Amino acid sequence: MPPNPPLDTVSSAGVSPVLEIQGLQKAYRTFLGSSRAALDGLDMVVERGDVHGFLGPNGSGKSTTLKILLGLVRADAGQMRMLDRPVPHSLPEVVPRVGAIVEAPAFFRNFSGRRTLNLLAQAGGVPRHRVDAVLEQVGMRERADDRVGSYSLGMRQRLAVASAILKAPELLILDEPANGLDPAGIREMRDLLRGLASAGTTVIISSHILAEIEQICDSVTIISRGKRVAEGPVAEVLAASAVQGEYRVRVAELERAVEIITESGLPVTVAGDHLVVGDLADPTWITKTLAAHDIWVAELTPLADLEDAFLRLTGTAPQPGGFRPVDAADATPESRTIEVETS
């Protein structure tokens, strides 16, 4: 493969991105010689200060990408820059500014949470007072001296996040940070990440909880089968992947609204507590028409959320009558790649 040109991207804001990946390739080989491509020329850019969602179905190459970035796995080809330095070459210089958890974090079960963090702080030359600060930050102060073996999955996840933010990093890379957390824990995690982002930390989150990503992220990269299929600000990715003319309409009197819309010849279906209206060239028509019949529209939105966009872009929408095989070869994503210019 010919070498890629050097990465020297500068964003429109005049600030170089925190992370740039170009043409990243990786195939895992077995002892018997067969190989499976995990990454197939992945490109990715994360701007400074963003909370960036990194999405993809199981086996799409998310964890491999993060592991390559952090020096745990070697790439076959491609270039990467993190915090303005080429990696993995300059990883030892960059790592003190990067906090990360990759896949399911694991710790010694018989060490306490505090001892675990103290050992990491000692190994990384981080002041001890940071340990108490992060334990407080992730809500673990009360359980800090208990054995990790006695922690729930959610508590271990908090400990992992604590270990990642121990260095007060400029870039935080989190693989499934909300894994195992209860709803309150998810909200706390969201607040924590927002707090870090508002303090200037760039956060990259790989997650399957798409509603959470939609709420918290400024931008996303969606990958499928080792390639990027969409990237850009969340709202624009959603808009670009929405089915043209299909809208969610929420009103108080569903049956009357269906009658009125059907009379006009537009396709309409009741979906739970709202309607889905198709072939709508001008959405204001709905507002005007229903208002003329004293029906007031409470919600009128293009029918696309991140889950819809994700399933459509990655070709992983569930099919009736069975389960889709993980990393299925026939799961062909839409051929188009959505790239949205950042303003």
Add this chain to the structure above:
Amino acid sequence: MNLVRAEWSRLFARRVTIATFVVIVGLLAVIALAFGASSSSPTVEEQERANQLAAEAGAVWVANRQECLDVERGAIAPRAGRTYPEDCDYGHQPQADDFLDYGFSFKRQWPEIYYTAAIILGLFGFIVGASFVGAEWTSGGMTNLLLWRPQRAHVLGAKLGVALTGVLGMAVAYLVVWTGAFLGIASVAGSIGHFSAGEIGSFLLACVRVALLGVFGAAVGFALASIGRHTAMALGAGIAYLLVYELGTLLAFSLMDVDYPERFRLSSYVIGWLTKRYDIGGSYTCNELDCFSTGGYSIAWGESGLVLGLVAAVLLGGAFLAMRRRDLT
């Protein structure tokens, strides 16, 4: 330095390290109690009898050795049918302690006691070394650490250095307690015996070799667990080696009529390292005209040390190579 300090804390905070050390201290207690219970101080009559036997046996020993030395330098002709050991090595000169069989004599029995300590410390080193790095791999601790210190060789080297130094320190402490325990038993219910300066030196060197065998065990365990990324890999490989190779080759080489198959077994070099020389078969025989060797294979402690060092170095080289090349998936 921070990393080494952190690893040092981790080594001594681990339950396996503490539990294994407690187990070997327990073994020492059991062995010491057994010695203490079965020993008694010799009576005056027993001591006099032992002195008399030692004097008689010592005279024979001196005469035999003198004859052998005279034959070796050609001063006299060898006696017909008489065999002489290589280098006229008749072992140590018999002393009174040798004839106090029913009592515990530290001077006479210390080699066997310290060989026992060597086996215990070798196994201890193997388990601690293997578990120290194996648990790091299986728990994800190694991956975590590499996220903080992405210098693989440096991280593995720090862990290895800490494991070997830690095991050496614990082995030295153990041998001090071990020596104290058996000297105590000997002084209360047996005899210590008189040690010359040379014998004390020999004893201390034996202790050094015993401690280093513990370090060798730690290096091998560490290397195997690191290559296999699991403590069980090291334990499995160790057991497989003992059962399949040590026993299997003994049988296979015997069937193939290979001379001295013991020289292909690591255990022979461990024996050579501990006992200073391990003789496999053969003897030094003289006829009317000349003295000659009738074969045999000797493994000296220096050669043993070299072989054991090479084995450890090769395995550790494999561990560092695997660490450098592997994807941590």
